[in-house]
Amino acid sequence: MSYYLAMIGTQDNPIYELEFGSFRQGNDGTSKFNPEMKELNPFILHAALDIIEDVQWETNTLYLKAIDNFYGHLISAYVTPGNVKFLLLHETKNEEAIRHFFTDINDLYVKVLLSPFYNANDPIISPSFDVKVKTLAKKYL
Amino acid sequence: MSSLINPSLSHTPPSTRGYNPAVGVLSNGLLTTTDVQHAFIAATAPSIALAPGKRNSMALRKTPEISLSALIYIFNELIINYNFNQSSNIAVLEKKLNALGYPIGIKALELHSTRSASPAAPETKRFTRVLDVLQYIHTHIWTMLFSKTADNLEKSQDNADEYMIIDNEPPLTKYAKPPKEFDQLNCNAFVAGILEGLLDAAYFSCSVSAHTVPVDGFPMRTVYLIKFSRSVLEREFVRFSR
The missing domain is CATH 3.30.1380.20 (Trafficking protein particle complex subunit 3)
Structure with a gap:
């Protein structure tokens, strides 16, 4: 089980990416994507942005559930009120866990955003943000 | 013992961790032991709770007002x-x-x-x-x-x-x-x-x-x-x- 997470800013620019594997069933959190898939991941997620821009006006919830799939891989999306998109590429359906994962990342994102030294749409290079996202991944996925 | 001999400046600073947009996912791929230590520090460090009722809430006052x-x-x-x-x-x-x-x-x-x-x-x-x-x-x-x-x-x-x-x-x-x-x-x-x-x-x-x-x-x-x-x-x- 492997996951690829990307946070996309309002200009369709990636501000954070993370590739990780499941921590369940004795796995150690390393992703099992093969090299071809690793290269495709960003493309698959960016292709889903068009679908998000359509779907996001049909509902006013933040979590849009699985909106797209690519040969057995599902793409779940979450849009913050300020239109930063969180996308997760995953292999099995797991709505509730992903919802909690996204909601907690939203909290972390707002904390980053509140820093006076962070401007909206900058890449998030903070190491502590990185570690906290990984901790969440371990907790929920 | 090695940490006693090495002056602190010769350690690689932990600030090299984190997402690097120029490198992409390779820059922050794995959870290492240092990551786990950082996670512990991050989890115990005091942080501001954003919404009342979540964790230790400093924002419990619903309307934080200034003069x-x-x-x-x-x-x-x-x-x-x-x-x-x-x-x-x-x-x-x-x-x-x-x-x-x-x-x-x-x-x-x-x-x-x-x-x-x-x-x-x-x-x-x-x-x-x-x-x-x-x-x-x-x-x-x-x-x-x-x-x-x-x-x-x-x-x-x-x-x-x-x-x-x-x-x-x-x-x-x-x-x-x-x-x-x-x-x-x-x-x-x-x-x-x-x-x-x-x-x-x-x-x-x-x-x-x-x-x-x-x-x-x-x-x-x-x-x-x-x-x-x-x-x-x-x-x-x-x-x-x-």
């Missing part, structure tokens, strides 16, 4: 005077004030919606319709910024793309008195910038300007004129007209 006189002092001295000395005319100054407010708007939107989530209803909402987002600014954002709701929300009769939010007594300029030759100046251009940033972030692209329109009893009554771009109205028409 108006202190705010006005900072606003007048640092923001108005500093930018005033660098601006050739009123239009430039208003533009600068607007630009200062813009990033605050983006952050205010995200912060408010995170704060308003409660443990019972963790999901907040996005805005899909023009009127919804304007109502939200009129009541919730105004309460968050100024501890009161705005006095009125009107739709322009002449232009379909123009809306007005009216504040009879704008707090920021309560004690501001511009010199006579600048009586056209409205320092609430700063607040207009906040609104513009907020609406832009929510994908309602628009331009907002502040105008002083005095009436009896309210000499500083300010009208925020919100002019949406055509794409917003077209979207509204296509999605919601039926």
Whole structure:
């Protein structure tokens, strides 16, 4: 089980990416994507942005559930009120866990955003943000 | 033992960790033992809880208020005077004030919606319709910024793309008195910038300007004129007209 997470800013620019594997069933959190898939991941997620821009006006919830799939891989999306998109590429359906994962990342994102030294749409290079996202991944996925 | 021999400067600093946009996912791929240590530090470090009821909440007071006189002092001295000395005319100054407010708007939107989530209803909402987002600014954002709701929300009769939010007594300029030759100046251009940033972030692209329109009893009554771009109205028409 492997996951690829990307946070996309309002200009369709990636501000954070993370590739990780499941921590369940004795796995150690390393992703099992093969090299071809690793290269495709960003493309698959960016292709889903068009679908998000359509779907996001049909509902006013933040979590849009699985909106797209690519040969057995599902793409779940979450849009913050300020239109930063969180996308997760995953292999099995797991709505509730992903919802909690996204909601907690939203909290972390707002904390980053509140820093006076962070401007909206900058890449998030903070190491502590990185570690906290990984901790969440371990907790929920 | 090795940590005793090595002077602390020779250690690789932990700040090299984290996401590097130039490298991509390779820069932050694996969870290492140092990561686990960092996670422990991060988990135990004091942090600000954003919403009341979540973890150890420093934001438990639902309306964290600051003194108006202190705010006005900072606003007048640092923001108005500093930018005033660098601006050739009123239009430039208003533009600068607007630009200062813009990033605050983006952050205010995200912060408010995170704060308003409660443990019972963790999901907040996005805005899909023009009127919804304007109502939200009129009541919730105004309460968050100024501890009161705005006095009125009107739709322009002449232009379909123009809306007005009216504040009879704008707090920021309560004690501001511009010199006579600048009586056209409205320092609430700063607040207009906040609104513009907020609406832009929510994908309602628009331009907002502040105008002083005095009436009896309210000499500083300010009208925020919100002019949406055509794409917003077209979207509204296509999605919601039926």
